[in-house]
Amino acid sequence: MTTLQQAIEQTTVTGNKAFIPYIMAGDGGLETLKPTILQLQQMEVTAIEVGIPFTDPVADGPTIEQAGERALAAGVTLRKVFETLASFKEEIHVPLVVMTYFNPVLAYGLEAFAEACVAGGVKGLIVPDVPLEESTILRETLNPHGIDLVQLVSLTSPPERIARIAAASQGFVYAVTVNGITGARTKFAHDLKEHFAHLLEVSHIPVLAGFGISTPEQVVSMGALGDGVIVGSAIVTALHEGNLTKVEALVSASKGDLEKSTL
Numbered sequence: 001m002t003t004l005q006q007a008i009e010q011t012t013v014t015g016n017k018a019f020i021p022y023i024m025a026g027d028g029g030l031e032t033l034k035p036t037i038l039q040l041q042q043m044e045v046t047a048i049e050v051g052i053p054f055t056d057p058v059a060d061g062p063t064i065e066q067a068g069e070r071a072l073a074a075g076v077t078l079r080k081v082f083e084t085l086a087s088f089k090e091e092i093h094v095p096l097v098v099m100t101y102f103n104p105v106l107a108y109g110l111e112a113f114a115e116a117c118v119a120g121g122v123k124g125l126i127v128p129d130v131p132l133e134e135s136t137i138l139r140e141t142l143n144p145h146g147i148d149l150v151q152l153v154s155l156t157s158p159p160e161r162i163a164r165i166a167a168a169s170q171g172f173v174y175a176v177t178v179n180g181i182t183g184a185r186t187k188f189a190h191d192l193k194e195h196f197a198h199l200l201e202v203s204h205i206p207v208l209a210g211f212g213i214s215t216p217e218q219v220v221s222m223g224a225l226g227d228g229v230i231v232g233s234a235i236v237t238a239l240h241e242g243n244l245t246k247v248e249a250l251v252s253a254s255k256g257d258l259e260k261s262t263l
């Protein structure tokens with residue numbers, strides 16, 4: 001079992017749901033990366049998804065797009081993110097999952113990228129613009145270094161494709177809960193229950209819900225569909241505003257503590 005999967009199962013075995021916050025690396029300056037990761041680790045999140053700022057973030061809504069623009073304006077690059085992670089690797093005990101588009105990985109060089117992940121304590125990778133059919137080379141490069149390639153399942157994937165994606169995914173299956181881009185939502189599709197029941201049946205690894213989850217109540221309701229949640233835009237906004245109470249409220253909700261979350 002991989003480090004990432006193990007961290008998730010250590011959480012779910014206690015009856016809690018996994019909680020993976022997404023952060024935009026270097027939003028607020030590269031010097032914020034270390035304290036942000038250590039703060040989230042202190043809150044006992046299950047893993048942390050570290051987004052790399054990119055000029056053409058096709059899967060991202062305005063909140064994350066703007067965070068990426070702020071990070072790029074602050075001079076953040078993939079190389080600098082890796083250097084920063086490596087500089088405090090010994091203090092990182094929570095698994096990190098890097099989220100980036102494929103172009104920066106290619107430009108870095110696949111093997112060099114995998115080595116930089118290892119040096120920075122990265123345990124998993126999400127690359128939304130690499131479809132399953134083209135993901136083999138990435139997996140074959142990452143796996144010998146102990147790094148998982150997490151696959152995304154969309155709501156519109158036919159059952160046969162869902163089964164293939166679930167079989168190929170590593171660490172967990174990222175079940176996208178909306179059609180479209182990242183960002184807070186007030187409504188979700190009605191047939192999510194069925195979709196998740198099917199996913200849980202075909203997947204041999206944990207299934208986490210992500211996209212649009214932005215309130216403690218949604219953390220509870222969407223977490224109940226599977227093994228946990230990924231929260232991006234709401235975390236990015238809270239961190240940008242320096243609202244750690246909001247971050248804590250979202251994390252607490254995954255541990256069944258909704259009361260604390262209404263503080």
Ligand SMILES: O=P(O)(O)OC[C@@H](O)[C@@H](O)c1c[nH]c2ccccc12
Nearest residue numbers: 022059128182183211212231232233
């Ligand atoms: O922001 P949201 O709606 O909470 O969604 C999670 C998401 O931000 C994070 O996992 C992510 C950010 N950018 C992505 C691109 C593709 C897939 C996933 C992501």
